[in-house]
Structures are given as structure tokens and as C-alpha cells.
Amino acid sequence: MTSRSRLSAWRRWLPGIALLAAGLLVKPVQDRIDSLRPDGEVDADLIYFSSPGAVKAMALGYESLLADVYWMRAIQYYGRREEAARRQVRYKNLPALLDIVTTLDPQMLDVYRAGSIFLAEPDPIGAGQPREAIRLLDRGISQLPKEWRLLFDKGFVYFWYLHDYRSAGQTWLAAARLEGSPPWIEGLAARGLSQGGAVDAAKDLWRRELENSTRADVRNNARDHLNGIQVDEDIWTLEFFVEKYTATHNARPPTLAELVRAGFTSSVPNDPSGMPYDYYAPTGAVSLNPSSKARPITLPDDYRQIFMNRLAAWYESHQKK
Amino acid sequence: MKVLAIARNTFRENIRDKILYNLILFALLMILSSLVLGQLTLGYEEKVIVDLGLSSISIFGTLIAIFIGIGLVYKELERRTIYALLAKPVHRWEFILGKYLGLLITLLANVVIMTAGLELTLAANGGISLENSLRLIPAVYLIFLSLAVTTAVALLFSSFSTPALSALFTFFLWVIGHFNADLLKFAQLTKAATAEFVAGVLYYVLPNISNFSVADSRSVIQSAAYFEPIRAAAVAWATCYAFLYSAILLAIATAIFLHRDFK
Numbered sequence: 001m002t003s004r005s006r007l008s009a010w011r012r013w014l015p016g017i018a019l020l021a022a023g024l025l026v027k028p029v030q031d032r033i034d035s036l037r038p039d040g041e042v043d044a045d046l047i048y049f050s051s052p053g054a055v056k057a058m059a060l061g062y063e064s065l066l067a068d069v070y071w072m073r074a075i076q077y078y079g080r081r082e083e084a085a086r087r088q089v090r091y092k093n094l095p096a097l098l099d100i101v102t103t104l105d106p107q108m109l110d111v112y113r114a115g116s117i118f119l120a121e122p123d124p125i126g127a128g129q130p131r132e133a134i135r136l137l138d139r140g141i142s143q144l145p146k147e148w149r150l151l152f153d154k155g156f157v158y159f160w161y162l163h164d165y166r167s168a169g170q171t172w173l174a175a176a177r178l179e180g181s182p183p184w185i186e187g188l189a190a191r192g193l194s195q196g197g198a199v200d201a202a203k204d205l206w207r208r209e210l211e212n213s214t215r216a217d218v219r220n221n222a223r224d225h226l227n228g229i230q231v232d233e234d235i236w237t238l239e240f241f242v243e244k245y246t247a248t249h250n251a252r253p254p255t256l257a258e259l260v261r262a263g264f265t266s267s268v269p270n271d272p273s274g275m276p277y278d279y280y281a282p283t284g285a286v287s288l289n290p291s292s293k294a295r296p297i298t299l300p301d302d303y304r305q306i307f308m309n310r311l312a313a314w315y316e317s318h319q320k321k
Numbered sequence: 322m323k324v325l326a327i328a329r330n331t332f333r334e335n336i337r338d339k340i341l342y343n344l345i346l347f348a349l350l351m352i353l354s355s356l357v358l359g360q361l362t363l364g365y366e367e368k369v370i371v372d373l374g375l376s377s378i379s380i381f382g383t384l385i386a387i388f389i390g391i392g393l394v395y396k397e398l399e400r401r402t403i404y405a406l407l408a409k410p411v412h413r414w415e416f417i418l419g420k421y422l423g424l425l426i427t428l429l430a431n432v433v434i435m436t437a438g439l440e441l442t443l444a445a446n447g448g449i450s451l452e453n454s455l456r457l458i459p460a461v462y463l464i465f466l467s468l469a470v471t472t473a474v475a476l477l478f479s480s481f482s483t484p485a486l487s488a489l490f491t492f493f494l495w496v497i498g499h500f501n502a503d504l505l506k507f508a509q510l511t512k513a514a515t516a517e518f519v520a521g522v523l524y525y526v527l528p529n530i531s532n533f534s535v536a537d538s539r540s541v542i543q544s545a546a547y548f549e550p551i552r553a554a555a556v557a558w559a560t561c562y563a564f565l566y567s568a569i570l571l572a573i574a575t576a577i578f579l580h581r582d583f584k
Contacts, residue, residue, distance in 0.1 A: 060499045061379070061534025064543035065372040072361045072369075105543055110364045 052096075052103030059104065067105035074098055074111075078118045078126075091127035094118060098136055102143075109147060112140030116153050117221060120161040130161035151175035152185060160202055163300075184208065199303040203229060227272035228297030231288060233307060234269050235296075238277060238286040240311050241265055252284045323411050324419040331423020332430075335389060340427055343381050347435050350377055351442040370446060371546040374439035375460055379534075379542075381435070382428055382468040383495065389427070390475025391487035393420040394578065414575040421476055421571055428468050436461050453548040459536075459556050460545035466563040467533035471495055473570035474528055480574040481581070498530030528566060532559050 059066050074097040077084075084090045098115040101108060118126050120133035137154040144150060152175050159168035172189035175181050188201060188208075202225075209222035238256060241264040245253045253259055256268045256279045270276050273293040277286050288294060354373050358366045394417070397403040406416065436457065443449040474494050478487035497504075501524055508520030534541055536555035544551050 057500075057503070059540075060496065061531065061540060062372075062376050062542065063540045064368075064546050065376040067543075068362065068365065068369045068372050071365070075362065107543070107547060108365065108368075 052100045055100050056103055063104045067101050070101045094127045095132045106143040112137055113153050120157045130157050133157045148175045148178040148181035227294050230272050231294050231296040232299050235286045242284040252281050254281055323415045327419025328422035331420050332426045335427040344434055347377055351438050368546040370442055375542045378432055378435045379464045383471055386468045386471040387475050387491045389424055390472045391479045391484045393476055394479040395484050413578050417575045424472050432465050456548045457545050459551040460541045463533045463541050466559055467530055469563050469567055470528050473567040477570045477574040480577045498528040501527055501529045532562050
């Protein structure tokens with residue numbers, strides 16, 4: 001190949017090579033520009049309009065699509081934990097986003113249902129705004145008055161997050177009167193109205209959610225709560241047997257397995273994630289293993305008393321036999 | 322027959338201009354949406370696919386109606402092909418009507434293929450019953466009617482203005498067409514008789530695009546997304562309106578065109 005033809009081949013390739021080089025340079029240059037901006041300079045929520053009425057007016061017939069976009073944004077806003085942790089108020093704009101979704105498309109049942117859980121769950125899991133959750137559900141009930149599930153959820157928020165058992169019972173009673181509602185709602189209403197069985201009724205509720213919900217996130221939430229209650233109850237039970245063992249043998253059991261050998265219980269349960277509970281013999285304290293995936297939840301003291309009384313009654317009857 | 326010949330040629334010209342390439346974008350959108358929506362939204366995958374599909378049909382169609390519609394007459398003038406055409410025994414109204422129908426056929430082909438793509442995406446994404454599948458048709462039809470009116474508006478402007486201005490005017494009218502009812506309400510709020518009168522006149526003069534996007538007080542796309550039926554009366558009256566309004570616009574376009582001097 002002569003030097004002239006080599007030069008002409010180069011000339012042919014040069015524009016392509018220059019284009020490729022320029023293309024490859026775009027990323028580092030853009031990254032450099034991004035690195036000059038302080039973190040969180042743009043609040044992603046503010047990209048979106050916050051007035052439901054304005055968004056609806058500007059939708060130009062595409063309300064349904066915009067509702068989907070805002071719903072996906074609300075899910076990302078709620079679901080991205082790291083992004084949420086960086087905000088001053090973790091879920092400040094969540095009610096506004098849900099308002100926009102339901103204004104654009106008032107028929108999205110799951111938005112009311114899942115949205116109320118997002119709003120009602122206490123910080124850091126949710127927005128810790130159960131009153132906003134009730135407001136959202138009320139909007140849903142006014143739009144879909146024949147939907148018993150919304151009344152069921154409203155009662156649930158009253159019951160679990162606001163501890164307003166009377167309102168919960170009344171709301172479930174209203175749900176029970178709607179066509180298509182399952183027969184067990186009446187039972188729930190009765191239990192809600194009788195305050196004593198608060199946590200027992202809550203367990204029933206979570207079980208219903210776990211068994212009946214078609215949505216994985218709602219089922220997981222229910223499972224977490226049931227497991228949390230299970231952890232508390234297991235620990236109370238084991239500590240109760242440790243106490244009984246100590247009273248009988250004038251010494252604390254060296255291990256939890258000793259309780260089985262001494263006939264206080266037929267087996268020592270593992271926590272709901274499958275890990276054995278930790279036992280500290282010098283104090284008789286039972287606790288979750290630090291590496292366990294199960295999480296305890298704070299149950300009311302009066303429920304602990306009710307549970308312990310039940311356990312004591314069962315133990316005494318068992319001793320008599 | 323002459324009208325059909327012009328329409329056929331306009332359609333062929335549109336195909337040659339690669340208008341239907343937007344279908345590739347639509348296909349990509351549908352495939353992507355069915356792949357990623359499960360991770361982005363809690364439930365409602367089917368609803369989002371319908372919303373996305375119908376909105377795309379409407380948006381792509383409107384863009385085609387505006388940007389092709391504004392060039393229908395202007396291009397013939399600029400290329401001077403109009404001289405060859407009008408030298409033949411072709412009436413000017415036949416020319417306008419033929420051009421209009423040609424673009425409508427292009428839009429119809431576009432809408433039909435996109436609807437088939439949407440139905441296929443729904444079928445691939447867990448199946449769709451025949452009943453639900455048919456419930457999308459009235460919504461698609463109403464979207465097509467809105468495209469027919471938008472095309473007529475674009476053609477009207479194309480008959481006397483430049484493409485850039487025609488695009489701007491048509492777009493503005495399309496936006497105003499969604500706020501027509503609000504215009505009337507605002508005028509009523511002012512409680513001034515003149516404002517009410519002017520708003521009343523504008524309400525009927527301006528194209529009422531919301532006649533095609535809202536039926537039975539609900540967004541047409543929303544009704545389709547929940548596979549709810551749209552009342553036949555709403556569809557029938559919207560059809561009457563589209564025919565009437567488009568006919569008036571075409572008549573005005575023809576009148577303007579008749580008085581144009583091509584020297």
C-alpha cells in the first residue's frame with residue numbers, strides 16, 4: 001500500500017473515529033458536571049405539580065395516564081428508603097402525591113388501600129399520618145361507596161394506628177352491611193367494639209390480610225406484624241417458664257433446653273425467622289438473636305398483662321392434670 | 322373518483338415519507354411497558370398498558386395530524402405541483418377533500434396497527450377476554466374522530482398560512498379545544514353579559530376536542546382502562562359533531578383555496 005492510499009484510507013475513517021471518540025467523551029464530561037452539583041440539589045418531588053386541580057386541568061384528556069405516572073412516582077417516593085432518609089421530612093409529599101392520583105383517577109381502589117397503609121405506618125416505615133390515611137380512605141369511600149374493602153381498611157387504621165377501637169368497630173359494622181362483604185367482618189366489628197381483645201382482634205386482622213390479600217406488599221406487611229407479635233409472645237412465654245423453673249429448682253436454668261428436660265414445655269420455639277432465641281442465664285432474660293431477621297413490635301402493656309394471666313391460668317390447669 | 326385518486330396518492334406519499342415509522346417507537350414502548358411495569362407499579366399493570374397504549378395512539382396521531390396536515394396544501398404550492406394538478410379537470414374542493422381523506426386513511430392505518438399492537442401486548446401480558454378487548458374499540462374510535470377534526474383544523478390553516486404558523490395555530494386550537502367548557506364557566510363567573518356572549522359564541526365556534534376525550538363525564542381513556550362500556554349515544558353524537566365540524570372546516574378551507582391566486 002502506498003503512503004498516499006494509506007492516507008486516503010485514514011481520511012475515510014477519521015470522521016467515524018472522531019465521532020466515536022466524542023461519543024465516549026460524553027459520559028465523563030457529564031459525570032464531571034454532575035459532580036460539581038451538590039447532592040440533592042433538585043428535589044425530585046418538585047418536578048411535579050402539587051395541586052391536584054391544576055394537574056387535572058392540564059391533563060388534556062390524558063388523566064388516566066397521568067394518574068399512572070403519579071402513582072408510580074408515589075410508589076418510588078415511598079419505596080426508595082435511602083432517598084427518603086435523605087429528606088428533611090421523610091414522606092412530606094406523600095399525601096399530596098396520593099391526592100393527585102385519586103383526583104386524576106378516582107377509581108383506583110388499590111391507591112386508597114395501599115396509600116392508606118403507606119400514610120398510616122409510623123415513621124420510619126411510613127409517613128406516620130394515620131389521620132391523612134383516614135382522609136384518603138374517606139375520599140375513596142365517597143367515590144366507591146359500595147366497596148366494603150375501603151371501610152375495612154378505614155376500621156383497620158382506626159384500630160391499629162389510632163387505637164380508636166370504638167370507631168374501628170363502628171366502621172367495620174358499616175362494612176358488614178355492604179353487599180359482598182365477608183361474614184367475618186361482623187365478628188371483627190364486635191371485637192373492635194369490645195376493647196379488651198385489642199391485640200387478639202389485631203392478630204385476626206393481620207391473618208385476614210395475609211390470607212386474603214392479592215398483593216404481595218400487603219401480605220408481607222401483615223406477615224411482619226404477625227411475626228413481631230409472635231416474637232413478643234414467645235419471649236414472654238419463655239421468661240415465664242424460666243421464672244417457674246427458678247421457683248421450683250432455686251436456680252435459673254443453664255439453657256432454654258433445660259426447660260424441656262424439666263417438663264415445663266414440650267419444645268423451645270425458634271423465632272419466626274428460624275433463629276434460636278438468646279438466653280442470658282444470670283438474669284433469666286430471653287431476647288432475639290442480634291442476627292435474626294425477625295423484628296419485635298411494641299405491644300401495649302395491658303395486652304402483656306392479659307397474655308400473662310392467660311398463660312398463668314393455662315399453667316395452673318396443666319399442673320393440676 | 323378523483324377525490325379517491327387524490328386520497329390514494331396522498332396516502333402513498335405519506336407512506337413514502339415514512340410516517341409509519343412511528344409504529345416502531347410505539348412497538349418499543351409497548352414491549353418495554355409490558356416488561357418493566359410490573360416493577361414500577363403496584364397492581365394495575367393492565368390499566369397502565371391500556372393508558373399508555375391509548376394515549377400513545379392519541380398523541381402520535383395528533384402529532385401526525387398536525388405536522389402532516391399543515392403541509393398538505395402548502396407542500397403542493399411550494400413544489401409547484403399544484404399547477405399540474407389544477408390544469409387537469411379537478412375541482413379545487415376535490416383536491417382539498419382528497420388531501421383530507423388521504424391523511425385520514427394514513428391515520429386510520431396508524432390507529433388500526435397501534436390498536437392491534439395494544440391488544441397483542443395485553444394478550445401477552447396475561448390475556449384479555451374478547452369482551453374486554455372489544456371495549457377498547459369505542460375509545461379508539463373516539464380518538465380517531467378527534468384526529469379527524471384536528472386534521473381538518475390543520476388543513477384549514479394550511480390553505481392560507483405557512484407551515485410554522487399553521488402548526489402553532491392548530492396546536493393552540495387543540496389545547497383550547499380541551500378547555501372549551503371551562504371558557505364558558507369562567508365567563509359565567511364574571512357575570513358580565515358581553516363576556517358571557519363572547520364565550521358562548523367561542524364555545525360553539527372553537528373545536529370542542531373534549532367531546533372525544535370525555536364521554537359520560539369520564540375520560541374516554543379511563544373508561545377503556547377499566548374496560549367499562551362507553552354509551553352508544555355518546556359515541557353517536559361525537560360522530561355527528563366530528564362530521565359536521567370537519568365538513569364546515571373543509572368548506573371554509575375550500576372557499577379560501579378557491580379564491581387563492583396561484584400566479
